[in-house]
Amino acid sequence: MTTARNSHLIALGAAILIAAHSLPVHADSKFPNVDQTTQKARDDTRKQILESELATEKKAADDAVKAVLAAQQSKQPATVVSDLQQSAESHGKNVEALKKELASISSSPTAPTPATSTPYKVPARLVHASLDTSRPTPYWDVYHRAQPISSAGADNASRPTNPPATAQTN
Numbered sequence: 001m002t003t004a005r006n007s008h009l010i011a012l013g014a015a016i017l018i019a020a021h022s023l024p025v026h027a028d029s030k031f032p033n034v035d036q037t038t039q040k041a042r043d044d045t046r047k048q049i050l051e052s053e054l055a056t057e058k059k060a061a062d063d064a065v066k067a068v069l070a071a072q073q074s075k076q077p078a079t080v081v082s083d084l085q086q087s088a089e090s091h092g093k094n095v096e097a098l099k100k101e102l103a104s105i106s107s108s109p110t111a112p113t114p115a116t117s118t119p120y121k122v123p124a125r126l127v128h129a130s131l132d133t134s135r136p137t138p139y140w141d142v143y144h145r146a147q148p149i150s151s152a153g154a155d156n157a158s159r160p161t162n163p164p165a166t167a168q169t170n
Contacts, residue, residue: 047105054098061091 034042068084137144 043105047102050098050102050105054095054102057091057094057098061088061095064088064091 064084064087068081068088071081071084135147137147141147
C-alpha cells in the first residue's frame, strides 16, 4: 500500500512540476509595454500629486508647530504637549519623505530607482543592572541565569529551587 501511495505522490509531484513549467512567463516577453508618451503623462501626473501632497503636508506641519507653541504658552499638560510634538515630528518626516520622492523623480525621468533604505533605530531592551549570582536558580531556569534582586526576599524563600547542576563522576 505504501509503494502505491508513494508512486501516486511522485506522479502528482511530476504533474505539478509540468504544469508549473507550462505557465506563461512574462519576464522574457514585452509585458507590460507602455509607450513613452503614456509613461511621461503618468510621471507628470505622479509628480503633480506628490507636489500637492507636499504642499498639504507642509501646511499641516506648520499648523502642528503652531499648536505645540500655543499649548506650551497656555501651559497645557505635558501629555498634550508631547502628543502635539509627535504629530509635528510626523508631519516633518512626511515632508522630508515627499521631498526625497520628488528628488528621485527629477533625477531619473525615465525609470524609477529603487528607494534607498535609511537605517531604523530599534529601541534597546531594558536590562536590570541588579542581579544576584549567589542565589540558587528556580527549577524552571534550565540555563541557571543570575536572578534579579527583589524587594520581597521572604516571598522568594518559599519557592522551590534547584542548585546549579554539578558534574558527578562514577
